[in-house]
Amino acid sequence: MSASMNNESFKLALSEAHHAQLRDHLFPGDGLEAAAIMLCAQSATHRYVVNQVLFVDYADCRLRSPDRISWPGTAIEAAIDLAETNNLSIVLIHSHPGGMLGFSALDDESDIGVMPALFEAIESPSILHGSAVMTPDGAICARFYDSKLTVFPISAVLCAGDDLFSWRVSEQGKLLRTPMAFSAQMGQDLKYLSACVVGVSGTGSIVVEQLARLGFGRLILIDFDEIEFKNLNRIVNSTLDDARNGIAKVTRFASVIPLYRDDIEVLTLKASIATREAIELAGLADVLFCCVDSFEGRQICDRIAAAFLQPLLDVAVTIPTRQTKDGIAIGDVCGRVDYVKPGGSTLADRGVYTPEMLRREYLQQVAPDELTEQVAEGYIKGIADEAPSVISLNMRAASDCVMEFIARSYPYRQEPNQERARTVFSLAAGEEEFMSEADFNREPNSYLGRGLSEPLLGMPRFSISKESV
């Protein structure tokens, strides 16, 4: 597997809400430059996420003109205080009302003036700080500096809303346009993206197959399990030999993909997503696909996507059964795809998992008799019986899932994407139902943009203490 070109380049992600606030503040309508400060956490060494934004008051700038702005020291101080406490990088952003998506000589000069102060103030030796510009159309161009003032351009600035925005500047200084969906250019374009697929089994293996063939630049595959004979009926690429030798699901894919792609990087981890190593690996991705079948897995993916500002696609299938006088019969044949944008309603908000279900799943694993007892006593709801899923149903759901991703990044729908926050299909009834983002409740999410800050994902189970146990 050869390393793809986006391996060493930097990326910056921000939420839809922050982007809208920045745009409003940076373009007040008076045609003069304005400024703001983005404080960024990291999801990976080369991937930064905007954690907070400080808006520089127009009145505090000594000078604001159509092509120049002076930064008030107090704003920088305030940023330094926050950055220090939480180990964040400071990215100074200002507007170019004239539309230049790039850094002028004035900008370079200004950076050389301000950057040293940031490095002086913050002790951490390897931290990066940066600067960025926004043009009236909302596009952002950004770069990082290290303490020696070496410049590291940010190759892509990403903003996942109902649509996935990315701003990439070509060598000629022009904004790269989004190609049409399903064209050959789309395949070329996907090279800049990394996707993480959690769960490479029934639906997951088919999602990976699609993403690999469509043209993603990097795939990160996470699954703790090994191939068994009973999986051969539905895990794509799995062989009899794999089952005999107990090959890990992720390993199988890592060996197959290079047979048809020589320009993709595939990273694998044979571990549960609920481990520190898996979470840190997921931080390299720009988009997260959750293809697990446990509530715990979904809950972790929900948290990861919020912390790392990644759009999340969650897919599930189920074949509930019912009792008839002749025995068991099919109740329905269903699939569900949820698209979660950072800052939008989460899988928790949508009830995909609940505190009760999580506790139930825990008891199922650690004390199944206790669980049976509590279900019998009526304290815990039982779950409906199901028939095992099959490749045909998995493929339908997995295809819907990847098509949902394409619709968001290379829009093709007649309706706005916001209307398709959730898709549920029923093959027995022959129906498809959509739910809009507006249909869901949305609790405040304090993990948004938290990056890798400790405790990891804000969950006590990942706390590290000074005295290890």
Next chain:
Amino acid sequence: MNNVIPPNQARVERENIALSRQEGRPLRLAEQYLIQVLDPNGQSKLVEIEDPVPTGRQILAAAGKTPVDQHLLLLFDDKGVLEEINLDEPVDVYHRGVEQFIAFDSDRLFYVALNGQRFPWGQAQIREDVLRLIGGVSEDQAIWLEHRTEADQLLADGDSVNLDEPGLEKLYTQPKSWQLNVQGVIVNSDQPTIRATDALKAAGFNPNNGWILVLKVKGEAKRSIGMNDVIDLRKPGIEKLRLTPAEIINGEVASASIQEFFLLEQDIDYLTQLGLRWETRIAGARRWLIIYDHVLPSGFNHEQVDLAIEVPTAYPDAQLDMFFVHPAVTLANGGGIRQTESRENILGRVYQRWSRHLNGTTRWNPLTDSVITHLAVVEESFLREVGQ
């Protein structure tokens, strides 16, 4: 100018009407009377008049408000009535015992209602402090201006009401209340000052638990205050009173002798604050929070029990439910306790299971629920059994 005073009565040089009223004596005849003429800002000036029944014109002239035709005069009596006095209208200052007038450099009257009572005003603006003076509004009452399409407005010190808007401006008074944010809990006070220790109690914190108090005021450096210090809630910019446990324990403490898995930071702070001996233990794959020597309310056959609470791996996203006690308890009078029949073996000891659950309407909320809220459920369960 009917002179109804018998000519043969003795007269004093000068009689200050306000003063005589204050001293509670009847008015004496005088050569000159002193009345108060206020300007619209409430500033008053003592003015001499000779005639005990002066006209509006005479009062204005005596107060130096000339040309008289361009001024308005209102009479302000001790019953709080404001009345317009025409230029040629006589006022029997002597018999009515009035002494306060308000003069305006204006030719137009405006009206305002306070607590349903309408009164005139000679200017388009009336200040909050003047309203208090005229309306006799006491310090512990706040003045509110009614709005039709938006929320009513509280008049702050220095605010003015514009009477020139269409429609009658209606004001009403309400007892003042102040608020203080104590560590995220809003405490209401009907006094403008509050002692720190009372603020803590009102917010549900135990002042005896050893806190460092920090008062955060906008625009000022945060400052530490003492438990007996008095906070003036009228001071603008008070943001909150922050509490920090006086001793921050970080795990190397006797109270948490063993921590095989982690709880939330706030759980650890809370348990340590209460001075409890606790552990988190993993037995097989099950995770237990054990709290030792929990004091039971009276009415049980034991005074203290050890508590065990199972903490699923995905806590706080996974809910806490039920709890276990050791040794098993019954009521002191020998009565049994419902839903406690089941037994669980935890770390070599037999615990009694209390099947207490959040009822259907109260659901676990990962954002706000934790060991802290679950312990409140535990406490409530005990109290309920002994009828409290």
